Amino acid sequence: MFENIVLGFLTDKSMTGYEIKKNMENSTSFFYNTSFGNIYPTLKKLEASGHVTREDEIINGKLNKSYTITSSGKDKFLQWLETESEIGMIRDEALTKIFFFSHLDNKKRKEELQDYLLKLNKQIEVLKEIKGKYTDKVDKWKVKTVEMGIDYYIFMKKSYKKILEEL
Amino acid sequence: MFENIVLGFLTDKSMTGYEIKKNMENSTSFFYNTSFGNIYPTLKKLEASGHVTREDEIINGKLNKSYTITSSGKDKFLQWLETESEIGMIRDEALTKIFFFSHLDNKKRKEELQDYLLKLNKQIEVLKEIKGKYTDKVDKWKVKTVEMGIDYYIFMKKSYKKILEEL
């Protein structure tokens, strides 16, 4: 999947690995984020397979490797984009812990839920900030995903709050 | 995390790897599920580190390796259970695709959303079936997680439906 996300970013404009990472942090980070140790080798691989091309430039004394998507890269990306998605798993560590909550006492249950609610609040603020940075020019689908992210964490907050209140 | 989930299952009762897998399918599968290729080596590792003990029995001509949690295993599990959870990512492939929806036409957008809504409906049915199997004796927290799972997928369904209707 990650190769296709990189190709997706490069479909919008040519970028360096560093820029892809920064872009991700300000857009997809709440549903997809990764490290440089993943990005750079992926770009090399995509270059080797002909899905992107590279242009080297020296900007401010620093080597910049700008990657551009090729037509085969666009094909690969669109093929992925048109493929049906598998159902997503929740994979929420906090939920996994609730599954085993019978092994904790109420005091510890409360503490954990309260801690997690704080983190959910922080995450909602982060996403609202991302949304705030978006200008009118930004692709409506990118705005939509951030809005869905905000709604998702608000939903989670309500769920965990309800459990806390029932204790 | 997986080691701790195995320990969590073994805290309830001693089990074989096969039973752990079956138990997971009927309880945690929507937020955590894994393969035999993960379970068996994990049990070996936990045995080597003294967190579980093994008892071999032959039942119906088949070798059964029943694993029991030790006190050090319980300590490890509880330590994990009491640790604050990191915020969960959404990691939903369908959402990732919406992020790149500007590269598809409306017809294809609709098809994908409709396909995914079908999968969400199926998943809700699966979880309702799991919940239906639970008797009164089942730990209330295990019931609660399934209920949260159902609510989660219903919430997702509403979100995707809204996007579809706006098209």
Add this chain to the structure above:
DNA sequence: TTAACCATGTAAAGCGTTACATGATTTC
């Protein structure tokens, strides 16, 4: 001048899936 940011990359380790491999029992 020092911290933050820009920019690139490698190596090792961790985590997990898929495919392969075996063989018994039970149910239709």
Add this chain to the structure above:
DNA sequence: GAAATCATGTAACGCTTTACATGGTTAA
């Protein structure tokens, strides 16, 4: 007699993170 289920495991592969490693520029 065939298919499903019970039961165990290994090997190869793939994906991703973490830690390590380098070095320039810009802002406080």
